[in-house]
Amino acid sequence: MTHPYTPEPFRIKMVETIRLITPAERESALKEAGYNTFTLKAEDIFIDLLTDSGTGAMSSEQWAAIMRGDESYAGARSFVRLKAAVEDIFGFKFFVPTHQGRAAENILAACVVKPGQYIPSNMHFDTTDANIRARGGRPTNLVIDEAFDPENQHPFKGNMDIAKLRDFIEKTGVANIPFGMMTVTNNAGGGQPISMENLKAVAAVYREYKIPFFIDAARYAENSFFIKQRESAYKDKSVKEIAHEMFSLADGMTMSAKKDAIVNMGGLLCLNDEKLFMDIKNELILREGFPTYGGLAGRDLDAMAVGLYEGLDENYLAHRLGQTAYLAQRINDAGIPTIQPTGGHAVYVALAVELYREGAIRGGEIGSVMFAHPDPDTGSMIYPKLELMRLAIPRRTYTQSHMDYVANSLANIKTRAASIHGYKFTYAPELLRHFTARFEPL
Numbered sequence: 071m072t073h074p075y076t077p078e079p080f081r082i083k084m085v086e087t088i089r090l091i092t093p094a095e096r097e098s099a100l101k102e103a104g105y106n107t108f109t110l111k112a113e114d115i116f117i118d119l120l121t122d123s124g125t126g127a128m129s130s131e132q133w134a135a136i137m138r139g140d141e142s143y144a145g146a147r148s149f150v151r152l153k154a155a156v157e158d159i160f161g162f163k164f165f166v167p168t169h170q171g172r173a174a175e176n177i178l179a180a181c182v183v184k185p186g187q188y189i190p191s192n193m194h195f196d197t198t199d200a201n202i203r204a205r206g207g208r209p210t211n212l213v214i215d216e217a218f219d220p221e222n223q224h225p226f227k228g229n230m231d232i233a234k235l236r237d238f239i240e241k242t243g244v245a246n247i248p249f250g251m252m253t254v255t256n257n258a259g260g261g262q263p264i265s266m267e268n269l270k271a272v273a274a275v276y277r278e279y280k281i282p283f284f285i286d287a288a289r290y291a292e293n294s295f296f297i298k299q300r301e302s303a304y305k306d307k308s309v310k311e312i313a314h315e316m317f318s319l320a321d322g323m324t325m326s327a328k329k330d331a332i333v334n335m336g337g338l339l340c341l342n343d344e345k346l347f348m349d350i351k352n353e354l355i356l357r358e359g360f361p362t363y364g365g366l367a368g369r370d371l372d373a374m375a376v377g378l379y380e381g382l383d384e385n386y387l388a389h390r391l392g393q394t395a396y397l398a399q400r401i402n403d404a405g406i407p408t409i410q411p412t413g414g415h416a417v418y419v420a421l422a423v424e425l426y427r428e429g430a431i432r433g434g435e436i437g438s439v440m441f442a443h444p445d446p447d448t449g450s451m452i453y454p455k456l457e458l459m460r461l462a463i464p465r466r467t468y469t470q471s472h473m474d475y476v477a478n479s480l481a482n483i484k485t486r487a488a489s490i491h492g493y494k495f496t497y498a499p500e501l502l503r504h505f506t507a508r509f510e511p512l
C-alpha cells in the first residue's frame with residue numbers, strides 16, 4: 071500500500087486541547103458573531119482553518135531559540151542571528167524586521183506611494199491592497215485569465231499576464247507606477263504558484279521600464295517547492311537555491327513571517343536601494359520601533375531566524391503540500407468542487423457559515439466580503455471574479471483524522487445543499503471589511 075501523502079516528518083511533544091460544542095451552542099455562537107467567522111470565539115471552534123497565518127506549531131528548536139532571545143533595545147544578538155539568515159536565504163542588501171507583513175507593506179507604501187499612483191501585481195492580497203489604497207494608490211491585478219477558471223489545470227495559475235502588464239505600463243505611464251509586485255504564492259487566487267519563467271519575464275519587463283520590483287514573499291518556500299515539482303529545469307535544484315534565484319530577480323520584498331517562517335508573529339521588509347532604505351528606517355522608527363527589532367521582541371527575531379530554515383525543509387514541504395492536496399482530494403471525492411489544481415496552503419470551496427454549523431470548523435470568506443469595493447472614480451461596486459471560502463491549513467498543527475473530519479463535514483453539507491440560504495450585510499467598514507462586518511440570514 072502506498073501512503074496517501076508524505077507522513078509528518080515530526081512527532082507531537084506538546085498537546086493543546088480542543089473541544090466540540092453542541093449544534094445548539096454553535097447556532098447561538100453564530101448569531102452572536104453576526105455570522106462572520108472572524109468574530110467567532112476560538113474556544114467555540116473545533117478545527118480552525120480561518121488562516122494559516124501565525125497559527126502553525128513552532129518546533130522545539132524554535133522554542134529553544136526563544137529562550138536565547140536578546141532583549142537589548144539596539145543591536146541585539148537576536149537581530150544579528152536573524153540578519154545572517156535573511157542574507158543567506160534572500161540575498162538583499164538591506165532589511166528591517168516588522169511586526170507582521172502588513173507593517174512592511176504600510177512602511178513601503180508610506181515611503182513611495184503617492185495619491186493616484188498605480189501598483190501592478192499578479193494579485194494583491196487584502197492587506198497589500200488596503201495599504202496601497204490607504205495612501206491613495208490604486209492596486210491593479212494582472213494575473214493570467216486561467217486564474218479565474220476554477221477548473222483550469224494550468225500548473226502556475228498565479229502567473230502574471232505579461233501582455234497585460236506591458237499594456238498597463240504603456241497606458242499608465244512609468245511616472246505613475248512607483249513599484250511593481252508579484253505575490254508568491256497567489257493567496258487571493260487560490261494559493262496558486264508562479265513559475266520561475268514567469269518571474270523572470272515579469273522582472274525583465276519591470277527592469278526595461280525601470281520600475282522597482284518587490285515580491286510579496288509570504289509563501290515563497292511553498293512556491294519554490296511547486297517550481298521544483300512542476301518546472302522541469304528546477305527538478306534537481308534545492309528549494310533554497312530556487313528561492314535564492316527568485317529573489318535575485320527582484321529589488322526587494324515584503325513578507326509576513328507568519329506563513330513560511332512558521333512563527334506566530336513577525337515580518338520582513340528587504341531591499342537593495344540604499345536611499346529608500348534610509349527613508350524606510352525613519353518610517354519604521356516612527357511606526358514600529360528601532361530598526362534592529364522593528365516591533366518585535368528579541369525572542370521573536372530568534373524564532374524567525376530558525377523558522378526561516380525549517381520552512382525550507384523539503385520533507386516538511388512535501389508533507390505540507392501533500393496534506394493540502396489530500397484534503398482537497400477527499401472533498402472532491404464527495405462531489406464538491408475546489409479550485410484546481412490544489413494550491414499550497416489552503417483548499418478553496420464555498421459556504422463559510424454552514425461549515426461551522428455542521429462541524430464547528432472555521433474557514434474564511436475570500437470573495438465579495440473581502441474584496442468588493444467601490445470604484446474610486448464612479449462609486450459603483452466592483453466585485454471580485456472569484457467567490458470562495460478558504461480552508462487554510464495551519465503548519466504542523468492538525469493530523470490526517472482532522473482533515474478527514476473536515477472532508478466528512480463538507481460531504482454532509484452537500485446532502486442538504488438545496489436548503490442552504492445566503493446572508494446580507496448589516497454592518498461593513500470601508501477598508502478590510504471582512505474582519506469586522508456583521509450579517510444576518512436572508
Ligand SMILES: *Cc1c(COP(=O)(O)O)cnc(C)c1O
Nearest residue numbers: 170171172195197257288326328
Ligand atoms: C498574510 C499575508 C499578508 C499580510 O501579512 P500579515 O502578517 O497578516 O500582516 C500579505 N500578503 C500575503 C500574500 C499574505 O498571505
